[in-house]
Every structure is written in C-alpha cells, then in structure tokens.
Amino acid sequence: MAEGSVDTVKITASLLYNYVRCPHRVAMDLFEDPEKRDPVNPFVQLLWDRGHSFEKEVVEQLDLPYTDLKEYRGFEKERLTLEAMARGDGLIYGGRIAADDLAGEPDILRRDGNGYIAGDIKSGAGLEGANEDSDGKPKLHYAVQLSLYTDILERNGLSAGRNPFVWDVHGEEVAYGLDDPQGPRKKTTLWEEYGRALDRVRDIAARRAHTLPAHSSGCSLCHWRTACRRRLEGMDDLSLIPDLGRTARDALLARVKCREELAAADLGAFLSGDKTCFRGIGPDTLRKFQERARLQLATGARPYLKGPVSFPQAECELFFDVETDPMRDVCYLHGFLERRGENERYVYFFAGEPTAEEEKRAFAHALGFIRGSAPCMVYYYSAYERTVWKRLQEKYPDVTDEEEIFALFNPDRAVDLYHHVVRPKTEWPTCDHSIKTLATWLGFAWRDPNPSGAASIEWYHRWTQSREPSVRQRIFEYNEDDCVAMRVLLDGIKKLSC
Numbered sequence: 151m152a153e154g155s156v157d158t159v160k161i162t163a164s165l166l167y168n169y170v171r172c173p174h175r176v177a178m179d180l181f182e183d184p185e186k187r188d189p190v191n192p193f194v195q196l197l198w199d200r201g202h203s204f205e206k207e208v209v210e211q212l213d214l215p216y217t218d219l220k221e222y223r224g225f226e227k228e229r230l231t232l233e234a235m236a237r238g239d240g241l242i243y244g245g246r247i248a249a250d251d252l253a254g255e256p257d258i259l260r261r262d263g264n265g266y267i268a269g270d271i272k273s274g275a276g277l278e279g280a281n282e283d284s285d286g287k288p289k290l291h292y293a294v295q296l297s298l299y300t301d302i303l304e305r306n307g308l309s310a311g312r313n314p315f316v317w318d319v320h321g322e323e324v325a326y327g328l329d330d331p332q333g334p335r336k337k338t339t340l341w342e343e344y345g346r347a348l349d350r351v352r353d354i355a356a357r358r359a360h361t362l363p364a365h366s367s368g369c370s371l372c373h374w375r376t377a378c379r380r381r382l383e384g385m386d387d388l389s390l391i392p393d394l395g396r397t398a399r400d401a402l403l404a405r406v407k408c409r410e411e412l413a414a415a416d417l418g419a420f421l422s423g424d425k426t427c428f429r430g431i432g433p434d435t436l437r438k439f440q441e442r443a444r445l446q447l448a449t450g451a452r453p454y455l456k457g458p459v460s461f462p463q464a465e466c467e468l469f470f471d472v473e474t475d476p477m478r479d480v481c482y483l484h485g486f487l488e489r490r491g492e493n494e495r496y497v498y499f500f501a502g503e504p505t506a507e508e509e510k511r512a513f514a515h516a517l518g519f520i521r522g523s524a525p526c527m528v529y530y531y532s533a534y535e536r537t538v539w540k541r542l543q544e545k546y547p548d549v550t551d552e553e554e555i556f557a558l559f560n561p562d563r564a565v566d567l568y569h570h571v572v573r574p575k576t577e578w579p580t581c582d583h584s585i586k587t588l589a590t591w592l593g594f595a596w597r598d599p600n601p602s603g604a605a606s607i608e609w610y611h612r613w614t615q616s617r618e619p620s621v622r623q624r625i626f627e628y629n630e631d632d633c634v635a636m637r638v639l640l641d642g643i644k645k646l647s648c
C-alpha cells in the first residue's frame with residue numbers, strides 16, 4: 151500500500167513489486183474504493199504468514215550482532231536507521247530509508263566499507279527458471295525492490311554499490327548485479343528495468359498514466375479479481391481471448407478495441423507482407439486470435455479439433471496429478487484415477503508429514519503403483535508432473551534412476567494432454583485452457599466450492615497444524631476430482647470433430 155495522500159504518494163518497494171506483476175494493481179490499490187476488494191485469498195494469507203515466520207527464523211539464527219529496528223514505525227524507524235548507519239552499525243534489521251519521493255524498508259542493511267548494501271529475506275528461491283543448463287536468473291519483482299533501496303542509499307551518499315542481495319529459502323545469499331546485462335540476448339540491465347518501472351509507477355501515482363485490467367492467471371489470487379473481471383467483461387476486453395495477454399492487447403488497442411471488433415475485422419487491413427501493423431503479433435497469431443474471438447462470441451459455440459487426433463489403446467489408463475507445496479519444497483500427494491474398461495478407482499499416495507522421509511515414501515509407493523499397473527497409459531495435464539518426478543528422482547536416487555523416469559514419461563506411455571493435445575489440436579469457446587475451465591465447460595463440477603492448487607496447499611498447511619481428518623479428506627477429494635476432470639476431458643476430446 152502506498153504511503154501518504156494522493157498528492158504525496160511515496161514510491162515504495164511494494165508499489166514497484168505490484169507494478170511488475172500488474173500495472174493496473176498499482177492504480178487500483180491507490181485510487182479504487184477499498185470496499186470493492188475481495189477478501190484476502192487464504193493462500194495469499196498463508197504466503198504472508200510464511201514470509202513473516204521465515205524472516206523471523208532467519209534473523210533468530212544470525213550469528214552476527216545486529217541492530218533490530220523491526221518494531222519501530224514510520225519516521226521514528228527512519229531516524230533510528232539513519233542514526234545506526236551514522237554510527238556504522240554492521241547489520242541493521244528492519245530499518246527504513248527514504249529520499250525524495252522514494253521510501254523503502256529493506257529487511258537488511260549491511261555495512262560494506264564506508265557504505266551499505268541492502269538485502270531482503272525471501273521465503274522463495276532467489277532465482278527463477280533454474281534448469282540443467284543454468285542456475286536461473288534474477289526475479290524482476292525482487293530486483294525492482296532491491297534497486298529502490300539501492301537508489302535511496304545512493305541519493306543519501308550511503309551506497310556501497312549496486313550489488314544488493316536476497317537471502318532465500320534455500321539458505322543461500324543470491325547477489326543481484328544491478329548493472330550487469332540480464333543475459334547474452336537481453337543486454338538491458340536490471341537497473342534500467344527499475345528506472346522504467348519507477349517512471350511508470352510515478353506516472354500512475356500522479357494520474358498521468360491510465361491503466362487497464364488484463365485477464366491473466368495472476369488475477370485469481372488478486373483482491374481485485376471480481377471488480378476487474380466485471381470490468382473486462384463490460385469492456386469485452388481482448389485479453390479475455392486465451393493467450394492474448396496484456397502486451398498483445400495493448401498493441402491491438404490502437405486499431406481494435408474489443409473482441410467483437412476483432413471478430414468482425416477484415417484482417418487484410420492490418421497485414422503488410424509477412425507482418426502485421428501490431429508489434430510482436432505475426433499474421434498467423436492474429437488469425438488465431440480472431441478465430442478465438444469468433445468462437446467465444448458465437449451463439450451455441452462448441453469446441454472443435456484443429457486436426458485429427460488419436461490416442462493409444464490401453465486396457466489400463468492412469469489419470470495422474472500431483473500436489474506440491476513449493477514453499478516447503480515438498481510433493482505431498484500423488485493421485486491416480488485408474489480406469490480399466492468400465493471400472494474406475496482413485497488411488498493416492500500421501501506424505502502425512504512435510505518431511506523428506508514421508509515425501510520419499512509416498513514417491514516410492516506411487517512409482518511402485520505405476521510399475522505394477524504396466525502396461526498402461528498415463529495421462530497428465532502440463533509438464534508439471536514430469537518436472538516434479540524428475541526432481542524427486544534427483545532428490546532420492548535410491549528410489550529409481552533417471553532412465554526409468556525418462557521412460558515413464560515417454561510419449562509412447564504417457565500423454566501430456568495440455569501440451570500435446572489441447573493446445574496444438576483443439577479450440578475452445580473459453581477464456582483459458584486450464585483443466586478447471588475445460589472440464590467445467592464439459593459439464594464436470596468439482597465437489598469443493600473453492601478448488602485450486604493454491605487452496606490445496608493451504609489445506610495441507612492446516613492438516614499439518616491440526617491433523618483434522620476432514621481437512622485431509624478435502625485434499626484427497628480435490629485431487630481425485632482433478633484426476634476425474636482429466637478423464638472427462640480426454641473423453642470429451644474424443645467426441646470432438648474438426
């Protein structure tokens with residue numbers, strides 16, 4: 151939340167963080183009636199609580215002396231932070247720094263030579279996108295916050311360099327080199343990204359820039375989701391078209407205002423050779439978006455196949471779904487709907503404790519179940535199950551080897567319904583292609599009134615705290631319904647025509 155009145159809005163780290171996630175969120179938080187907010191999502195509340203307790207844990211384990219300003223507020227906190235830096239204190243926890251229209255509360259200020267560098271304690275990984283070839287790259291939403299602190303220190307003549315850090319969930323200190331190019335292909339630096347974000351946030355805060363909502367997966371956890379959804383539908387916004395998103399919507403807006411206009415448009419007017427007049431949108435993509443707009447707006451629209459699709463015959467089919475808690479880095483449930491002819495049953499393997507022993511036991515038993523079911527076809531939705539099982543194999547190499555996991559997800563034996571079927575082979579009159587949306591369109595209803603992976607994580611947290619059987623049952627029913635939804639989707643797709 152911004153500090154001060156509209157005329158004196160301070161640019162804070164949380165405004166920049168929200169801007170990176172969604173520019174419209176900044177405007178909504180500053181200017182919209184708070185009464186229109188949805189209640190805080192329980193998963194978001196859990197993230198906040200986890201963040202606070204992780205920070206407390208890290209600070210309690212520090213084996214260095216530090217100045218603790220966490221409990222102070224506002225200008226007193228700022229005054230005490232300045233005094234601590236003037237004394238040259240080595241480590242300052244929970245301080246506040248400000249300069250001009252900028253204000254920030256870095257978790258840590260660490261003396262380095264004659265200056266300070268700022269750091270944040272994060273209950274997530276310090277980098278994102280790690281894979282076999284790379285350790286990952288800095289997270290922009292962390293980088294803009296760290297840049298703000300560094301900027302304030304520079305303006306006060308107290309900076310020891312543009313190299314702030316994150317203490318992350320893995321116990322690592324991750325350095326953010328703000329002046330380094332972001333990669334071999336992306337030459338701009340994080341500092342330049344920060345400068346751009348800062349200018350935009352200032353413009354939004356001063357009402358010089360107008361923002362619009364855009365439909366995205368992030369909306370489901372946002373407290374403006376109902377207000378924004380109503381507005382998007384009222385505007386017949388282009389971002390309601392699957393995969394279109396904010397950037398393409400903004401590019402299209404100069405010539406096409408809404409889905410209805412796109413559906414009716416003569417695309418030839420926008421084409422020039424093998425390009426369109428819209429930045430970042432090629433002719434094929436534009437045609438795809440128009441097709442989708444037409445499908446969404448048609449009366450009695452039905453999904454269809456874009457080309458022939460065939461599925462292997464199998465006596466046994468397993469519809470497979472895992473539940474994980476990324477913050478605890480634990481996979482707590484492997485669920486399977488087993489179908490043999492007319493007979494179905496739900497089989498699950500559950501880690502009753504969020505411990506390595508329990509996670510390993512559940513993984514080993516789930517793997518044993520698949521081995522015992524062979525020959526069978528495994529269906530899953532998106533690459534997540536495969537990624538999780540690869541990670542589990544690396545974590546527990548005595549359970550199985552890389553070759554077995556590779557063979558298990560070989561396309562001859564396993565089908566990723568999302569990447570191999572839904573996206574390349576089908577079109578739907580819906581706003582996205584999530585399993586929830588598509589199975590619901592086909593008439594399936596989850597038993598839980600609030601089904602989501604995020605909600606399941608929150609239930610698992612409650613289960614570990616309370617051992618309440620009804621909470622555990624809710625986790626199982628949700629997972630079972632996810633598995634059944636995949637079977638509904640597979641059968642639904644088999645009935646579609648071109």
Ligand code: SF4
Pocket residue numbers: 171172173174175178362363364365366368369372373374375376378379
């Ligand atoms: S609901 Fe979506 S569009 Fe609206 S402010 Fe939140 S993230 Fe942005």
